[in-house]
Amino acid sequence: MKVDFILNGEDVSCQADAGERLSRILRDTFSLLGVKEDCRSGHCGLCLVTLNGLAVPACLVPAFRVRGAEVVTIEGFKQTEDYEYIRKGFEKAEAEPCEFCRGAVFLSTAALLEERPRPETPEILENLSAVFCRCHDPESLVRGVKSAAELRARRMNFRANR
Numbered sequence: 001m002k003v004d005f006i007l008n009g010e011d012v013s014c015q016a017d018a019g020e021r022l023s024r025i026l027r028d029t030f031s032l033l034g035v036k037e038d039c040r041s042g043h044c045g046l047c048l049v050t051l052n053g054l055a056v057p058a059c060l061v062p063a064f065r066v067r068g069a070e071v072v073t074i075e076g077f078k079q080t081e082d083y084e085y086i087r088k089g090f091e092k093a094e095a096e097p098c099e100f101c102r103g104a105v106f107l108s109t110a111a112l113l114e115e116r117p118r119p120e121t122p123e124i125l126e127n128l129s130a131v132f133c134r135c136h137d138p139e140s141l142v143r144g145v146k147s148a149a150e151l152r153a154r155r156m157n158f159r160a161n162r
């Protein structure tokens, strides 16, 4: 089956079986290796991407659901201004995620802050629970998200006052 979709802002097309998983397509067809795979069953969250703006585990998304959708991986997100404040926020909080979970943590943080610019700790913890992180304790990551939220809010204020 032909699958046309928007990937990191560009129109792309590929051939895939209807049930083939988006994580496989992204890694094998488009060489987007920032999409990590571990459990392949929706539990570790390491394959997280955004699909039409929602953070989802790509290993649970079959190819037929990708047709016409907009997909963003960490490679695409890195090109955005939003990536920078999230990266700096985590850096400032000394909670930078390693390569293993960085894409998933940053994309899920971006999706959360889009919806809840000033999230409370329980919301952040719930959001982070979708991603398995083996290096940081949850409190460090919460500090990172709060710090990113702070930088984002400052940037918004700066823009509003220009």
Ligand code: FES
Pocket: 023, 036, 037, 038, 039, 040, 041, 042, 043, 044, 045, 046, 047, 048, 057, 058, 059, 060
């Ligand atoms: S590989 Fe997709 S959630 Fe674990």
Ligand code: FES
Pocket: 096, 097, 098, 099, 100, 101, 102, 132, 133, 134, 135, 136
């Ligand atoms: S920082 Fe290494 S797995 Fe999260």
